[in-house]
Amino acid sequence: MRSTYCLFIGLLVAMATAENPAPQESTPLADVNSEFALELYKTLHKDHPENIFFSPFSISTCLAMTYLGARNDTAQQMSHVLRFNKLNQTDFHERFHHLLTQLHHSDRPYTLKTANRLFGQNSFEFGQKFLDETSRHYGAQLAPVDFHGNTEGARQTINDWVEEQTENRIQEIMEPGFLSPETVLVLVNTIYFKGSWESPFYTSDTMLNSFHVSPEEDVQVTMMYQDGMFKFGRDENLKCQILEMPYKGKHLSMVVVLPDKIDGLNAIETSLTPELLRRWQNSMVKEDVGILMPKFKLVQDFGLSEKLSEIGMPDLFGTDADLSGMVGSRDLHVIGSRGLHVDALLHKAFVDVNEEGTEAAAATAGDIVLSGPAHEFDADHPFLFFMKDNETNSILFMGRLVRPEGTTTRKDEL
Template identity: 40%
Template sequence: MAAISNSNTDFACKLFHTLSHADPSGNIFVSPLSISSALAMVYLGAKGDTATQMAKAASYILKLANRLYGENTANFLPEFLDATQKYYHADLKAVDFIGAPDACRKEINTWVEQQTENKIKDLLKPGTVSTMTRLVLVNAIYFKGNWMDPFDPADTKEMSFETYKDGKKRVQMMYQIGEFPYKYIPEIGLQILELPYVGELSMFILLPEKTENGPDPLLMLEKKLTRANLEEWTKRGNMYNHKVHVHLPKFKLEENYKLNDPLAKLGMTYVFWSGKADLSGMKGDKTLFLSTVVHKAFVEVNKVGTEAAAATEESDDDMGFIDPVPQVAHFTADHPFLFFIRHDKTKSILFLGRFSSP
C-alpha cells in the first residue's frame, strides 16, 4: 500500500507542476486519484514503449466508480475485459458510437452525473464523441465530508482576500479557535494546518507567508512541492496539536482540463499517436489510440465540511523542524494557498488544488 500511495503522490505533484506552469496564477483543482485510476485501466491494454511511458508517468491502482463504453462492432480481447472487471470493477457497456455518437455522449454524461451526485455535469462537450470513437473509459470519484470540528456560522464575516494578480477581493471568511495539527516552518515561511473530517480523511492547507516585495511566495512554495517534502512536512512526528485561530474562506471551484499536453510532458506521448500507440492488449492490433483525456473536478468548502467530485474520461531541500509555535497560533488564509484532501491511513491524495482567486 505504501508503494501505491507513493506513486499516487508523485503523480499528483508532477501533474500539479505541469498545470501550474501552464497557468501560474489561476485556481487549480484536480483529483489525481481519479486520473491515475482511469490511466491504469488504459495501462492494462498497453504494450511495448506505450506501456513503459505510462508506467513512468503514472501507476496507481484503486477501485473507484469505473465504466468502459465500447463500440458494439469492435472486438475487445476477453483478457482485457476480464482484467478491467477484476481490478477496477469496470464492465464494458456496448454502445453505438458509429450510428449515434451524440446519444452515447449524453449517456456517458448521465452516468457521470449520477456517480458524482450531480456535481459533475457535461463532462463530454458536444463533438467530443464522434463516429470514429471506439472506446471511452470513464472514472468518477465523489467525496462529501463533514468537519470533525465544524465552523460556527455566527462567526463567519466578510473579509478581504488578497490575490497576487487582481488585488483584494471580498470573501465570506469562516472562523474558529480550536486544537488542530499544525506546523510552522520558518526556513520557508510556511504554515501547515490539518483540518480533520469525520472518518479517515483530512484537508491539509499550505499557507505561505505574505511578502511585500520579491517573488510570489506561492510559486516559491510550489517549486518545493514534492512527495518527499509533503511526507516530511505533514507526518505525525512533525505536526503537533496547537490551539489555533483559524480563518478560512468559503470557496467553490469547478475546473475543467484537457490533459493530453500535461500527460505528454510527463512522458506519455505514444498513447496519443495513431501509428505509435500500442494498445494491442485491448483488441489484438495497434489500431487503437487515446484521442483525448478530459478531467473535470468540483470542490466546495463551507462551514459544515467539504463536497468534492471529479470525473476523468479518456478517449529536495532539507528542512529544519524546530517548533517555534506560540501557545496560540494564528492561521489566516486571506491570501493564496495550496490544499489537498488525503486519506489518513494510506496517505493517498484524493484531491489537490490551489486557491488563488475567489
C-alpha cells in the same frame, strides 16, 4: 479574530492520525501516485496561474486501466510518467484493487465512493484478457454503446452515468460534438466525497473580509472563522504554516499549506515532493489555532493530452500508440496498422468548502479512437491523373484537373 490570508496548494485528502501523532507510513502505490500528482500539478500550473483543482487519484486510475491495454513503447512511457515502473509489475494492479477497496466504507460518517466503467463500441471485439482484468482489478464493466451509428446518444449515456456517480456534481464531461464515429472505447473513472468537519465553523462568525490575491490586489470575500485544537506545523525553511482539519470521524482530513508571504506560494510549489508532504504530516502537533479561511466553490476542467505528452507519454495520444492489448484477435486483424490511440483525456472536478464541511467530485474520461491512416491525400487542388492497363502498364488516358466540373466561381468573385 486574526486577520490573515489563505492561499491553497491544493486539497490533500489524507488519513488522519491519532491524538499523539506517529510517523505515517504510506503505501508504495500512494507514493508513486503522489509523485505523479505533484508533477502533473506543476505542469498544469504553467497554464493556470490562479485556481487549480483536480483529482490526481481519478486520473491515475483511469490511466491505470488504459495501461492494461498498452504495449511496447506506449506502455514504457506510461509506466515512466505514472511511476508504475517503481512497483512490482506482477501485483501492480492488485495493489490498485486493494486501494480502491480500502477507500469504500459504508459505516463511516462521510461519503467517499469511486466508480469505473468502459463504454465500448458494440460491434468491436475487445480482448477478453483486457476486459477480464479491468473488471477484476477496477470493477469496470463493459457497457456496449453505438459510437458509429448514434454518437450523440452514446455521449449522453456516458454523461448521464458520470452525473449519477457524482451526485450530479460533474455534468457534461463531454460536450456535444466531442465524440466521433471513430470512437471505439471510452474509459471513465469517477470519485465523489462529501464530509462534515469534525469541528464545524459557526455561520455566525462568517463575514466579509479581505483576501490578498497579490501584494497589489485585495478582494472582499466571505470568510469563515473558528479557533480550537488542530494539528499544526511550521516549515522554517520554506516559510509556511501547515494545518490539518479532520472531517467527522477523523478518517479523512484537509491539509492546508499557507505561505508567510502573500507572494510566497511559488517557492513552496517548486519544492513539492512526496517526502516533503510526509515530513510536514509527521511534524505537526496539536495546538490552539485560530483559523480564518474563505468559503469557496470551484468547477474546473482540463484537457490532459498535451500536458501528459509534455511530461513524457506522447505516444498514447498519437498514431504511434500501441494499445493492441485492448483488441480481440478478429478486430486486431481488421484494423491492421491503424491501431488505437487516446484522442483526448478529459478531467473535470468540483469542490465546495463551507462552514459544514466539503463536497468534492471528479471524473476522468479517455476517448480511444481508431487511428487515421498513416498518410493523408487531400486532392483539394490541381492534380494530374492517369488511367492505365495494369497488365501491360500502358497509359490509356491522362489528364489534369484544375477546375472540377460545375465549379465556376473565381476567388475574385467571392
